[in-house]
Amino acid sequence: MKGLISMGFLLYTKDSIHFCISYIDICLFNIDIFLQLFELFLRYPPKIFLHFKKNIFYIDGSACRAIINFINQKDHGLFPSHIIGTHFQSHFKGGLFMERVFNFSAGPSMLPLEVLEQAQKEFVCYGSSGMSVMEMSHRSKVFEGILEKAQADLRDLMHIPDNYKILFLQGGGSTQFAMIPLNLMNKNNKADYVVTGQWAKKAAEEAARYGKVNIVASSADTTFDRIPELDESKFDKHADYFYITLNNTIYGTRWTKLPNVGDVPLVGDMSSSILSEEIDITKFGLLFAGAQKNLGPAGVTVVIIREDLLGNAMDFTPTMLKYDIHAKNNSLYNTPPTYGIYFMGRVFEWVKAQGGVAAMQKRNEEKAALLYDFLDSSALFRGTVQKKDRSLMNVPFVLPTEELNAKFIKEAGEKSFVNLKGHRTVGGMRASIYNAMPKEGVEALVAFMKQFEAENK
Numbered sequence: 218m219k220g221l222i223s224m225g226f227l228l229y230t231k232d233s234i235h236f237c238i239s240y241i242d243i244c245l246f247n248i249d250i251f252l253q254l255f256e257l258f259l260r261y262p263p264k265i266f267l268h269f270k271k272n273i274f275y276i277d278g279s280a281c282r283a284i285i286n287f288i289n290q291k292d293h294g295l296f297p298s299h300i301i302g303t304h305f306q307s308h309f310k311g312g313l314f315m316e317r318v319f320n321f322s323a324g325p326s327m328l329p330l331e332v333l334e335q336a337q338k339e340f341v342c343y344g345s346s347g348m349s350v351m352e353m354s355h356r357s358k359v360f361e362g363i364l365e366k367a368q369a370d371l372r373d374l375m376h377i378p379d380n381y382k383i384l385f386l387q388g389g390g391s392t393q394f395a396m397i398p399l400n401l402m403n404k405n406n407k408a409d410y411v412v413t414g415q416w417a418k419k420a421a422e423e424a425a426r427y428g429k430v431n432i433v434a435s436s437a438d439t440t441f442d443r444i445p446e447l448d449e450s451k452f453d454k455h456a457d458y459f460y461i462t463l464n465n466t467i468y469g470t471r472w473t474k475l476p477n478v479g480d481v482p483l484v485g486d487m488s489s490s491i492l493s494e495e496i497d498i499t500k501f502g503l504l505f506a507g508a509q510k511n512l513g514p515a516g517v518t519v520v521i522i523r524e525d526l527l528g529n530a531m532d533f534t535p536t537m538l539k540y541d542i543h544a545k546n547n548s549l550y551n552t553p554p555t556y557g558i559y560f561m562g563r564v565f566e567w568v569k570a571q572g573g574v575a576a577m578q579k580r581n582e583e584k585a586a587l588l589y590d591f592l593d594s595s596a597l598f599r600g601t602v603q604k605k606d607r608s609l610m611n612v613p614f615v616l617p618t619e620e621l622n623a624k625f626i627k628e629a630g631e632k633s634f635v636n637l638k639g640h641r642t643v644g645g646m647r648a649s650i651y652n653a654m655p656k657e658g659v660e661a662l663v664a665f666m667k668q669f670e671a672e673n674k
């Protein structure tokens with residue numbers, strides 16, 4: 218008997234193995250042979266385990282060899298000959314499946330594997346809705362449930378008091394650079410900014426289009442290798458707000474002590490540190506973060522705003538850029554980034570399952586210490602940031618020459634340590650070790666750096 222089938226491929230999860238019939242070329246095949254292949258799967262119960270050191274899924278070797286041998290028999294007619302040895306081998310790689318690299322990208326960056334797998338399971342049908350979250354009306358009960366659960370979990374995780382609104386917006390961190398002055402520079406038309414890197418500089422430049430910007434301090438003179446010392450006499454008591462970037466993604470610095478701003482609302486960009494360490498929300502009037510580092514896929518921007526700051530936007534502010542419009546409509550004024558909100562909600566649940574933000578902070582401190590301790594003891598590698606202000610999330614470092622930097626990045630890439638190239642203004646390397654990076658990933662990187670040092674002394 219002959220049947221029609223599209224090319225198959227194998228999908229592995231931690232506890233299951235699926236043969237998916239959903240791939241490229243359509244071909245005729247012999248149903249008996251297909252059943253034989255299926256029988257092979259049954260005969261070799263999938264002994265799959267997660268190899269934590271490399272985040273790679275393996276299948277038991279003997280089962281794998283049997284399946285590869287079977288597929289590579291060119292005469293069984295299951296797959297067209299031009300496909301045998303191409304697509305399948307790229308999936309099989311001699312027993313290695315679904316290889317995930319150690320991704321040190323600054324953003325978008327790695328996401329928790331558990332959440333990716335859960336999203337994969339729910340991709341086509343969410344719960345009993347019979348549809349993907351992407352296909353769902355944002356006005357439906359199911360989606361409202363997703364949104365409200367995400368808000369409640371974030372409130373819980375960050376201990377956000379009731380007099381703060383949580384908004385899920387679009388436009389990334391960069392749109393906040395304009396929304397903040399448009400909505401908050403509303404009494405005296407001026408604000409204080411501390412310039413600790415490119416993002417703070419961009420925020421200050423954007424704000425200067427709408428009012429007077431007072432640069433209280435900057436660390437530009439030393440390529441932003443520190444949080445600058447603050448002279449409180451330079452603070453403007455009549456500023457409409459005081460702006461800081463809590464973690465500086467490019468330069469690898471973070472505020473460990475907040476400035477004393479009195480009654481002036483403190484505004485914080487926590488795009489690259491949200492949920493990585495405990496923070497006292499009540500010290501802030503507004504906090505924001507793009508999702509693409511610690512929260513989920515790019516596309517959602519979280520804004521946490523104290524209620525008394527709502528409702529006084531400049532007259533010409535576009536409706537979509539008014540916080541109060543989004544607050545009144547519970548982030549449903551227009552179509553929000555629905556899939557991003559769903560995914561972020563799953564990340565919040567994951568953070569809760571890890572023990573919450575305090576547990577994440579402990580883990581992040583341990584991870585960062587592994588790298589910093591090595592950098593401090595190394596005769597070859599050097600961290601670029603002043604110790605007191607070191608970030609837990611982004612760790613920039615350099616080697617003595619450009620040639621060595623390039624060699625390191627190339628050899629690291631060959632060992633599956635990717636996206637380690639530093640920002641062009643700092644050079645060298647930067648390892649971004651957000652919440653989703655397991656400790657094992659940092660340990661493996663440090664082991665590789667030690668080996669590199671021994672070979673390049």
Ligand SMILES: Cc1ncc(COP(=O)(O)O)c(C=O)c1O
Pocket residue numbers: 324388389390391392416462464465466467486487488489507
């Ligand atoms: C600290 C910080 N703020 C703002 C931004 C800009 O975010 P977006 O690209 O979402 O506009 C970034 C981007 O990496 C960032 O790291």
